[in-house]
Amino acid sequence: MTEAEILRPHAEVAYAHELRALEAHDTGVRPTGWRLSPKAVVRYIVGYTLPDGTEITTKYFGDRRLIEVAVASLVTDRALLLVGVPGTAKTWLSEHLTAAISGDSTLLVQGTAGMSEDALRYGWNYARLLAEGPSEAALVPSPVMVGMREGKLVRIEELTRVPSDVQDALITVLSEKILPIPELNRETQARRGFNVIATANDRDRGVNELSSALRRRFNTVVMPLPATLEEEVRIVVDRSRAAAERMQLPPVMQDAAAEITKLVTIFRELRNGRTEDGRTQLKSPSSTLSTAEAISVVNQSRALSYHFGNGDIETEHLAASLSGAVVKEPEQDGAVWREYLDVVVRNRKGWEDLYAAL
Ligand SMILES: Nc1ncnc2c1ncn2[C@@H]1O[C@H](COP(=O)(O)OP(=O)(O)O)[C@@H](O)[C@H]1O
Ligand SMILES: [Mg+2]
Numbered sequence: 001m002t003e004a005e006i007l008r009p010h011a012e013v014a015y016a017h018e019l020r021a022l023e024a025h026d027t028g029v030r031p032t033g034w035r036l037s038p039k040a041v042v043r044y045i046v047g048y049t050l051p052d053g054t055e056i057t058t059k060y061f062g063d064r065r066l067i068e069v070a071v072a073s074l075v076t077d078r079a080l081l082l083v084g085v086p087g088t089a090k091t092w093l094s095e096h097l098t099a100a101i102s103g104d105s106t107l108l109v110q111g112t113a114g115m116s117e118d119a120l121r122y123g124w125n126y127a128r129l130l131a132e133g134p135s136e137a138a139l140v141p142s143p144v145m146v147g148m149r150e151g152k153l154v155r156i157e158e159l160t161r162v163p164s165d166v167q168d169a170l171i172t173v174l175s176e177k178i179l180p181i182p183e184l185n186r187e188t189q190a191r192r193g194f195n196v197i198a199t200a201n202d203r204d205r206g207v208n209e210l211s212s213a214l215r216r217r218f219n220t221v222v223m224p225l226p227a228t229l230e231e232e233v234r235i236v237v238d239r240s241r242a243a244a245e246r247m248q249l250p251p252v253m254q255d256a257a258a259e260i261t262k263l264v265t266i267f268r269e270l271r272n273g274r275t276e277d278g279r280t281q282l283k284s285p286s287s288t289l290s291t292a293e294a295i296s297v298v299n300q301s302r303a304l305s306y307h308f309g310n311g312d313i314e315t316e317h318l319a320a321s322l323s324g325a326v327v328k329e330p331e332q333d334g335a336v337w338r339e340y341l342d343v344v345v346r347n348r349k350g351w352e353d354l355y356a357a358l
Helices: 016-025 038-046 064-075 090-102 126-132 143-150 169-176 229-246 257-272 291-308 315-326 330-345 352-357
Strands: 079-084 108-110 122-124 139-141 153-157 178-181 186-189 195-201 218-222
Touching: 016 038, 016 090, 038 064, 038 090, 064 079, 064 090, 064 218, 079 090, 090 153, 090 195, 108 143, 122 126, 139 143, 143 153, 143 169, 143 178, 143 186, 169 178, 169 195, 229 257, 229 291, 257 291, 257 315, 257 330, 291 315, 315 330, 315 352, 330 352
Parallel strands: 079 195, 079 218, 108 153, 153 195
Antiparallel strands: 122 139, 178 186
């Protein structure tokens, strides 16, 4: 497969030129096993212009301090836990951190309810196991084990979906930095550079709490929703522009920021349960009106208008994608949505087209 054919290249591939440029200019102290110094990692995440003019694009929009704290945690002997509501860039940030620090974002364990300890430790190639008995060759290492051996960061997604007793397999790994393999009467010791970045949604229903023993092994960073309307609009404009490229859509001709501002305003008002001016109380729908969801709405509008319209983000396409994002559950969400339209959207200056389309 050529690179152009790959639907979603890994961060370390997609941003290889930025990482190389940062590496070449990096004068900071690099912890053993790190590809960049902590300072250069933060620059990779929040954006920077190098002395030779190379632009490092912004990956994460928001508080720089939060990124510094996250990166500093990874230098210590504690792991990093990113917590927040869905769509606050937990997965996105962890991918870019691992790309910048280890040059490899692929050591990934997706936490699920049915997960077994093997996914965090190791499994066996059963044909070999039966033929030869337990041996190094029959062992199938988990991403955690590979990260320990190679001194790289490992990502564990949705840690709180993993059953508590399975989570506990991480305790020895994180506190002793070893992974025992009793069947072979040996252990894997972690090489410098190894650490874990886990993510957890704090709004998931039916999740398993992190045990306090495990929680102590993590530094927690809470990922906030964008603080202001302007900031959230900036994120949606930037990320949806990148997504348009991936969808092989031409750049939008008309300035889309005005339409996107309306969309983000609606999301924020419904999410917060009141209008931006604070005057009207609103009911919130059951749907997660995250920044990520707003990006999807814009992507869908772009696809609709490119293939079925005149190419610009038009109110009519935005409206079509928007209703579907808000109303996930027809009866309750539908009522909340209709009330919002009648109380807020109908009376807002400059929103007449949007009201009519919706
Ligand atoms: N503050 C932000 N800066 C940059 N991108 C953001 C931000 N918040 C959300 N996003 C975008 O939202 C999308 C979804 O985020 P994701 O990492 O999947 O969320 P989570 O894992 O927290 O549910 C990503 O594509 C990311 O680019
Ligand atoms: Mg995620």
